[in-house]
Amino acid sequence: MSTREIRQTLFAQFAAVADALAHGSRLALLELLAQGERDVETLSGLLGVSVASTSQHLQRLKHAGLVSARRDGRRRIYRLASDEVSALVLNIGKVAEACLASVEKIVNQQLRAQDEWPPVSTDELATLSARRAVIIVDVRPAEEYAAAHLPGAVNIPLEALRRKMSRLPREREIVVYCRGPYCLLALDAMRMLRRHHYRVRRLEESVPDWRRAGLPVETGPGSVRHARA
Amino acid sequence: MSTREIRQTLFAQFAAVADALAHGSRLALLELLAQGERDVETLSGLLGVSVASTSQHLQRLKHAGLVSARRDGRRRIYRLASDEVSALVLNIGKVAEACLASVEKIVNQQLRAQDEWPPVSTDELATLSARRAVIIVDVRPAEEYAAAHLPGAVNIPLEALRRKMSRLPREREIVVYCRGPYCLLALDAMRMLRRHHYRVRRLEESVPDWRRAGLPVETGPGSVRHARA
DNA sequence: TTAACATTCAACTAATAAATTGAATATTAT
DNA sequence: ATAATATTCAATTTATTAGTTGAATGTTAA
Structure with a gap:
């Protein structure tokens, strides 16, 4: 594996993580999961998004390794893979505040x-x-x-x-x-x-x-x- | 503006930042720009990506507020909006290492x-x-x-x-x-x-x-x- | 065994993104 | 002015994504 290939593979994988974060609902899901594990229906309710949609977002997060899932009876319980994930979400927020005037305005005013x-x-x-x-x-x-x-x-x-x-x-x-x-x-x-x-x-x-x-x-x-x- | 609307707007904006990061070439561009400002052609060469493509990636980063641009003669010089952006890229890498086995393997072995x-x-x-x-x-x-x-x-x-x-x-x-x-x-x-x-x-x-x-x-x-x- | 339930899957539509090509723009040098 | 240069823009193709709907799966309770 050449140096160039390694670099490209690494950054492509990093991009996959960013891709998993690139949706408002998924970020909101991660904020909720940072508080503790939850089943799909509850998350759907807290988010105000259909169960099917919530399930698919959770699966994308899982595929990116950011959350894991286990069964509990007929429920499926999702949890954050690591507290580092919630730190990353905060970091994105921080950068958004620093870089996007629209965000800075909302944060300051609201x-x-x-x-x-x-x-x-x-x-x-x-x-x-x-x-x-x-x-x-x-x-x-x-x-x-x-x-x-x-x-x-x-x-x-x-x-x-x-x-x-x-x-x-x-x-x-x-x-x-x-x-x-x-x-x-x-x-x-x-x-x-x-x-x-x-x-x-x-x-x-x-x-x-x-x-x-x-x-x-x-x-x-x-x-x-x-x-x- | 209701509480719910504010939350959704904020997370949608955060997602826009994540979206800007969700491509290997753009992450590589940010790593390069973290070292200092550069014009499009040089970045294109260092990246091994066509000039047009590089330009478009840079514009997406600019639109997300992560980089800014200035003119210097016939060149256009791009620079990181803030050092916080490079910290964010590192943070993504760290989470990718922690969460994706494939990344952890490459990092450890290579x-x-x-x-x-x-x-x-x-x-x-x-x-x-x-x-x-x-x-x-x-x-x-x-x-x-x-x-x-x-x-x-x-x-x-x-x-x-x-x-x-x-x-x-x-x-x-x-x-x-x-x-x-x-x-x-x-x-x-x-x-x-x-x-x-x-x-x-x-x-x-x-x-x-x-x-x-x-x-x-x-x-x-x-x-x-x-x-x- | 069957019914009820939580979740996922599959199929579909509409929207968005990436890379490529060639034309258009703006700046400098002749 | 005109040519050369760096970059962007516009148009195109192909691929991916979000959300919806209804069916399928797997688990528990009757």
Whole structure:
């Protein structure tokens, strides 16, 4: 195999990975799978895309090696091949922000502008959390919280927030997080909490980043105490 | 603009970036442009792809915001929009290595296997270089060396190496580098030097990484002394 | 065994992409 | 002005892709 052939083969394979990423739905699927494994129908629902279409996108991702699948009864459960994949998706987002004016505009006007205060950094959160100065709220769906969440975080899915908000004390600052910087759940939560005069900031990092950084995550469902009306 | 629309727009734009990367020739173009700006004809020659095709690939990259172009006389000079783009290309390579068995095999058998000793790390090189324990050899073409090279490196393009090798002292260890981990120039150089009983290792990082890490690079052509027969 | 279910497969349509060719454009040199 | 040059544009062919529909597969529950 000549030097030239090796180079061409390598870059062609890299291109195959990029090709697998080259569709909005597939990127959204990877963002979801970064939170934990899921079956096809659930993904289809969360995405708002037909089951057949979702299945085919998942198969393309699998063919590119970015996800793997296993059977569980009559369901097929897909999972990310590696946390590196979600880092790659974030990297694409970062480059898109840097290189595409249209993206930069959306991010600044629609996402960043909601943040009256700058997002909390991972380091800062560690400090605040250690001296119990903040309440960490995970606003993702219960399944994703159960798969992995930040140590000490409580789970209040966005859809339940209005109902359960009253349990949150107003004295302590609240830090919300969701699936990552391009997930909008935390922004919606922040807006809602601010309207009710909570002090709330956002954590940009999320579980996949946290785990990739070698920091510990907790697993298991939210407490029954919180889940009761 | 609804939350859902924002999310879909964002991911669609991210997908456009991935789409721009989804071709072997375009990834190879980005690797070349990461070394410094270049005109279309030169890129076409280095790539071994027709001028028209090269031009069209460059335009797609430009449309995605990954490169920019300026005129210089009758030439059109393309350059990377940001060093982040070359980091993204490396990230894709890394994920491809982790996720695609075929890539992992090629990298291990064809690239890594050539390294009898592990590559030099950036930190190690800094130490070795500070006490003049090594000679750093940049085996890229002269234009790329001139655009930016590691401090203290001498330029011996691979094609000139056989002729100029004798100038290298055998007492000191040699560290070679080229365009990055997926460029094969340094490997060829290493093989050639080892056949002539030089002690030689490889630096995996390259100029774009070096610069992105905030380390200083030098510019300017190689010395006349070295260029003379 | 049969029915119900989750997922995949196969076939189809419409849209998009890659490479090639020759013409068109813009800049410099004569 | 005119010729030469570097690049882009336009048109073409061929191949690939996304989404839809309905049938096929494989698993569990009745």
